[in-house]
Amino acid sequence: MASQIREHRTRAGMSVTELADVVGYSKASMSRFETCDSPVPEELCPKLDAAFGTSGLFTAMFELLRDVRFPDRYLEYMGLEKEALGLREWAGFRIPGLLQTPAYARAVFREADRGATEEEIEARVAARLDRRAIFERSPSPHFAAILDESVLRRWVGGSAVMAEQLAALLPLVDHENCTIRVLPFCRGEFGLTEATQILIELEDGTSLAYVEGHAHGRILEDPDVVTTRKRAYDRVSAYALTPRESAAMIRAAIKEYEACTQPPT
Template structure:
């Protein structure tokens, strides 16, 4: 039986076009996936998923492709078109909206939101969710997450109101040291004038977002959207009545959260449970 690779659609996006280019040159050179894998040092299964845009393509692969095909820097140059295209399709639209938001309201039920994660914490979270991915793929995903944090460092940054479930503080991610350093960073971020950080304690009871996470975004022109996310998927809502409902539920949730001062005290107490850790200056 002759193996037929999955059909490609170069017009579906930059990463799809990049993958189609890999396959076209590979097949034009009479190479199988195994042949190319031997030249670039990647597993052929992973290469296949690069071609079909099912996996983000790591930057380190580009010069290896140029060497394998003799394309004199073509793939390195083309990589600039997909550098920001490392997010799954269902995340990409949200990330684009997030980058233009002037106001963000977030609730996270299980982990620190990506915009507030340390690199070590992000690496532990992403690796746990992608156990079969190569190290370079995980690093590319971490780099993409870290790059989003520049939004909070802009000259005119968005206002961020984040409510974290108490479970976020109690779950050890990576190691006790990594989690302690993450909580330390939360306290530092909470000192910024454009950030409000609150904790929803366990004793607050049931609420509308148990088991999920929510982000509400407002654009400069008044456009709003809501993004509901679970561990492996997410959905963006733009319909005004749907966004209104999510905003109302979020407002109800906030009434049960601790004040920013009480929240900081709970975060500091959680840090002490992990290990002695120098607190940021108050």
């Protein structure tokens, strides 16, 4: 599809910038579509058909290619993560990968793939920990996370692993380059249903969103869709506890897990 976009753009006598303006995407995004560095999102196809007058060609192509294996969307996200100036994550199921301890990550990977060897598990843990290198660059990206309270309560790897993991969050709750807040159970109605949503702000001003469920992940680039995702995140943010209140809830959860690790009397 990348070559078709480039061919029809050239026929129309349009530059990448001109096409980007017509379909409402950034020049950087359109360049990635034409070079196959990013998969073409479904939402873009009818806009391309309208721009080129191709009577549904790109929409039909997307349907034909829907079942073809595209490049791993998670790998694509990690590439964007390395370039991001800001990341805002909603975590409704697990501790965000950038904040996971080795023991917690190990437990997550082991449960996700019970047939994996120890060597494979350790390689995945190492790769996850390597992602933290983004915080060592200058300027360092700002990372904001909102955790559903269930993330604190859901046992992963046992009580000792959970106590260690939650303790590792405390220094980052209100850090210079990181904030962590908790959405309590009493706030039952909010607009995010995915296990993970991450809003990505790039240096060129582009805003993207990454959403992930149990067995899928996808990059959202359509400006209207990203705006809707931002509003949903802002709504969750409005209901979340303050960093200080979040830290208090995290400490209370740690005490509960530590009590479970003590031998019975």
